Amino acid sequence: MGKRDKKQRHPQRNSHRAAFHYTEEGEEGVSYESHAASKYSLSEGEEEVGKKDEEEEEEDEEEEVEIEGNEETDEYPSKDMPSKFLLYQQSVQSPKGDISYLQKFFLMYVGGRQPLHLQEDFCGTALLSAEWLRTDSRRTAIGLDLDLEALDWCMENNINKIGADGYSRISLFHGNVLQPLEAKLIKFEPQELLRNISLTENKVVTESGGLESVLEGGSSSSSHNEIYMRNHPLPARDIVCAFNYSCCCLHRRADLVLYFKHVLDVLSKKGGIFVMDLYGGTSSECKLRLQRKFANFTYFWEQAEFDIIERKTRISLHFHLQKQQKKLRHAFSYSWRLWSLPEIKDCLEEAGFQSVHFWLREMQDTREIRKTEGFGVGRDIKYEEVKKFQQQDAWNAYVVAVA
Template identity: 75%
Template sequence: MGKREKQKQKHDRTQRGRDYYLQENDTAQPFSSTSTLSPADNEEEEEEAIDDADSDNNNNEQHPSHDMPSKFLLYQQSVQSPKGDISYLQKFFLMYVGGRVPLHLQEDFCGTAFLSTEWLRSDPRKTAIGLDLDLEALTWCLENNIPKIGADGFSRISLFHGNVLQPLQSKLVEMDPEELVRNISLSQNTENLQVDVLESDVPTSSSAQDDKLTAKNFPMNGRDIVCAFNYSCCCLHKRADLVLYFKHVRDALSTKGGIFVMDLYGGTSSENKLKLQRRFPNFTYVWEQAEFDIIQRKTRISLHFHLKKEQRKLRHAFSYSWRLWTLPEIRDCLEEAGFRSVHFWVREMPDTTEITRTEGFGAGKDIKYEETTSFQQQDSWNAYIVGVA
């Protein structure tokens, strides 16, 4: 067998390993958004499985397998549902601003900018800006998400590496133009096969070193919508920082009017140690919430993935230190930052003490959010908070 045939065989095996995890995901959502995670039905077995993953995960990081899916891909499949979020974003804009079609989106704490890239698909006039501190996630987006949009994708989205508290100092993420052209071509040729690039295949990218390519000096339209999803505002622990962030958002919105939308979860179960899991065909997603400090209102959230095919676990694939804000606190901070009105859209989630283990996308995904000014405490709830400028 010739060298070229051997390389092709190896490539085909790699592609099969990737495809195993690639499935349509129009309905998956964060655990408190529109899907259901269920309590681990055997805590001792679950603990043992996750604890055993420590050494496996360390080995995975040192010797990445070409068959191992990216943690960003697993996150997108199990946590995010950009189509559902975008549907609500457009609805909120038409309700509270109206008069025009929203075209310009900014996604803060964007990670892999999965929502931003989905935003671009429906209208060639749409643009998106993503901002995040994680350069690795932004790079993964450039390599995996944007090429699937088409040849004009890179001209309609700008990703910035920086802090949401200092957005104008963030740097445009750049890559080799020849590499980007190659990726677009590969994506167009393999889109029907739903093939993704592994993390180990991602070339080095960096934030722009030229100060001219900071957000301060980068031409951008006033945003119609700014969003911060996946409970990202809980990463800001101080009230002063939350108000400062909301002021930056207010400044970024169009002078013609715009909205800011964030999500938040709560309920009695949110202030206790908690572990929930959700089965997918090829992996299990585990949400682990540590003890809750009632004085600082802080907890630590860890996301784990149990991979069935490899019989491996990615422990602490993502970990966050969160302050769990209350709805009135968020409203007060938005008003202090200059938003003229604040609206709450809330939905009750299944009771964590009663739900049973589910397969696939879980139960209750069709329950809708409703606007309300009063909501009685429940075991678990999720909310969209809309600030109107």
């Protein structure tokens, strides 16, 4: 790793999402095992990884066999350094699969209408929200996250691909899920408007002849005329979701209940649902390293030792880019508390939800999948609603709470 790569380590400390899961995007697409968190609970020392782990990673990379090109990962020239957010989306997320289940859950537990209004908490680059808007022109989306860099990247790389009305149907907020009303609306200019603007000597000359200062910082909000969620008109939400295990960022039970109360407050009085995911199994409480090989990069998911007293662990996400011969160590790093399903159910009921449902599926034994290629594992495994479920090496769950 060169000096430039080492310098990138500290600025990335506030980045918030990391995951390892297997996906199949389709009408009943599913995710295998995903992990995400936020700087809500990231501590200063959690990015340090021993020399032994780095040597083990290098040994793993030397043993891999490069696979053929893949349309999902072959989107950047060999000399360009892709964004860590792009790498994350390509190796982790499956928005079509998640949306398929969200629609299914809504029709099962609410029914009577089509869900149109989504809120994605801990949204990161809001890829799920972007896909939600793409599926129906009547739909709206709200995204909330503490990572301003991820939100800006979303508007520059995801929302602009939806269509002419994409910007008008989404509201992205920068803030804490525990204080959602204080979150600030991210302002931006649609591409259609920017096409009518020419830049001259650091001034903006519009077609009407007026002069304005050049926007700085991309799509970020300025310090003047800030709009907060508390005074911005928004539709009641049909669905609120918190995926990629983001609720594990909240380490205290009181915070978890408070968050669930905020969710309940924004759901439609006509009926709505909150959906989150969770993982578990014997492999979730031990040190674990997994990797997946793609056409242009290798994705590493690293789980540190598990503290059984606080039920906390540290997760680190790394990328090794073959063509660039560079490593993004700790592209995403964070700490979380691994909640149990009964704890989540108790907190949801305490917050005021009427019913809670568990949809689970067993995962392939992690001892058999330390190294994989692409998304080739677990394609035929579907989630099923269960009342009881015996402990396994690894399992994944959707938790559906009905308002």
